Amino acid sequence: MDLNRRSLLTLLGASGLTLAAGSPSGDVLAVVEKGAGRLAFFDTGTGARLDEILLQPYPHEMAVDSTGRWAYIGHYGVEFSGSPGEGGSAVFQVDLHRRELVRTISTASHNRIHGVRLDCHDRLYSLSEATGSLLTGTRAIPTGGRKTHLFTLSQDGERAYVTGLDSNTVSLVRPHDPAAEPVVAQAGTLPEGSCLSADERLLYVGARKTPAILVFDAHTMRLLRSHPVQGDPLRIYPVGDSRLLVTDLAGKSITLYDSTFRSIWSITLSGMPSGASFHPSRPIAYVSLLDINTVTLVDLRRGTIEGSLATGMQPDSSAVVRY
Numbered sequence: 001m002d003l004n005r006r007s008l009l010t011l012l013g014a015s016g017l018t019l020a021a022g023s024p025s026g027d028v029l030a031v032v033e034k035g036a037g038r039l040a041f042f043d044t045g046t047g048a049r050l051d052e053i054l055l056q057p058y059p060h061e062m063a064v065d066s067t068g069r070w071a072y073i074g075h076y077g078v079e080f081s082g083s084p085g086e087g088g089s090a091v092f093q094v095d096l097h098r099r100e101l102v103r104t105i106s107t108a109s110h111n112r113i114h115g116v117r118l119d120c121h122d123r124l125y126s127l128s129e130a131t132g133s134l135l136t137g138t139r140a141i142p143t144g145g146r147k148t149h150l151f152t153l154s155q156d157g158e159r160a161y162v163t164g165l166d167s168n169t170v171s172l173v174r175p176h177d178p179a180a181e182p183v184v185a186q187a188g189t190l191p192e193g194s195c196l197s198a199d200e201r202l203l204y205v206g207a208r209k210t211p212a213i214l215v216f217d218a219h220t221m222r223l224l225r226s227h228p229v230q231g232d233p234l235r236i237y238p239v240g241d242s243r244l245l246v247t248d249l250a251g252k253s254i255t256l257y258d259s260t261f262r263s264i265w266s267i268t269l270s271g272m273p274s275g276a277s278f279h280p281s282r283p284i285a286y287v288s289l290l291d292i293n294t295v296t297l298v299d300l301r302r303g304t305i306e307g308s309l310a311t312g313m314q315p316d317s318s319a320v321v322r323y
Contacts, residue, residue, distance in 0.1 A: 027279070028321040029286055030096060031295060032073060034058050035313030039073065039094060041321065044286075044297065047309050051099045055092050060114050061150070061317050064096070065122045068322030071096050072105075074113035074126055081129070081149055081165055087112035091126050096321045107135055115150045119157030125175065127151050127162065134160055136175045144171045144182035152194045152203070159218070161203055163191040170194065170205050172221050185221040187214055193235035195244070204244060206233035213246065213261065227261040235275055237285075239300060245285065247273040254287060256303060265303025269296060277318040288315040 027044040037057045041050040060076040070093060077088030089111045093103040107113055107126065113135075115127035125136045132148045133140040136157075145164025148171075152161045160173045162182075170187040174180035188207025195204050196218060203216040213227045213236065231251030239245050242259035254273055255266040271289030278285055283300040288311075295315055297307040 028323075029277075029295065029309065029318055030062075030071065030094075030321050031288065031309075031311050031318040032059050032062050032316045033312035033314060034060055034076075034316045035079070038312060039071070040312055041099060042295075042309050042311070044307075044309065044320075047307075052312075053094060053099060053101050055101065056088060056090075058088070059092060061116045062319060063116045063118045063124075064319045065118055066120070067122075069095065069097050071319065072116050072118065072124055072126075073317075074116040076112055076114045076129075078112065081147065087130065089113065091116060091124070096319075097323060110135055110140060115148075115162075117151065117153040117160075119153055120155045121157060123157055125151075125153060125157070125160065132164070134162060134173055134175060139175070139178075141173055141175055142182065143173050144184040145169045149192055150194065152196055154196065154200055159200075161194055161196075161205075161218070163187065163194055163205060165190055165192060168207075170203070170216070170221070172218075183221045185216065185223065188212055188226070193233065193247075195236045195238050198238060198241040204236050206236050206246065208232050208234060208249075213244070213257075229255075229261075234273070237276055237278075245276060245300075247276060247287070249273065254285075254298065256300070267298065267303055267305065269305075270294070271296075274315070275317050277320065279320055280322065286318050286320075288318060290314050290316065 029042045029044050038052045040052040059073045062073045064071050073092040075088030075090040078085045089107045091105040095102050110128035110131045112129035117125045143162040145167045147166035148162050162171045172183040187205050188210035190208040191205050193206040203218040205214045215224045231248035234249040235247045237245040244257045252269045256264040271292035274288050274290035276285050276287045285298040287296045295309040
């Protein structure tokens with residue numbers, strides 16, 4: 001689930017805010033266990049596994065609506081992007097309060113559904129890696145990329161930015177303008193994760209094999225600058241108005257950068273960080289470690305590990321459940 005950028009900035013800048021070790025008992029974290037084909041629920045204070053929902057093999061990305069009740073999970077259907085097979089053709093809708101699967105939304109011939117997002121109007125968007133299409137409502141929008149794995153969405157849903165693993169591109173797509181053609185830009189080697197700046201004027205893209213963070217003008221798609229980084233920048237997350245949290249899959253680390261790409265802190269982890277989510281009111285990140293079946297709790301202000309949860313096989317996306 002995306003963290004509200006401005007609310008996190010307030011948290012990071014607030015004086016007197018302290019964070020106890022771990023997260024208080026009573027907070028519930030929903031975790032997609034893609035290797036187990038489940039969505040699991042944990043008490044983040046005690047680590048207790050509270051419940052689980054059986055989905056289908058290899059669910060992946062998850063988005064949660066503005067009420068905090070409904071989660072949407074893409075059915076990718078294969079283990080990794082390089083795995084053979086047709087994959088899944090659906091999005092699962094889950095009631096996070098009742099902890100049950102309420103609907104399976106078919107995407108028909110559009111398969112390998114990976115990226116899933118909601119805009120500020122709670123409109124659902126999903127991305128077919130196999131057909132290179134962004135799906136919304138009854139439309140399937142060509143993105144101009146190949147092996148389209150992930151995308152970033154403007155808050156109003158008028159702009160989507162789609163990375164293509166095989167085409168080495170990032171595309172600006174306008175989901176609600178039928179006449180608009182995708183604007184395609186080269187984005188280093190193996191671009192995957194991306195995010196917008198708080199004012200949505202800049203787009204940051206992680207080129208995993210370059211390796212670098214590329215900065216684009218979010219309206220023109222002109223490449224403004226490239227910042228070399230270490231390792232494998234798999235995912236990028238906005239923190240506040242000007243900071244970026246970057247996960248390094250190969251180096252098993254996460255780093256918080258400032259607006260000039262100076263490292264504020266960096267943490268070496270015990271496993272491979274596949275994704276992260278954020279507490280809605282505390283400066284805590286929940287980082288999934290794919291290879292050791294663990295979610296690590298990170299204090300974003302201090303850059304310290306504050307606890308961990310033992311999960312099922314291959315934890316991926318997660319979200320704090322709000323009741």
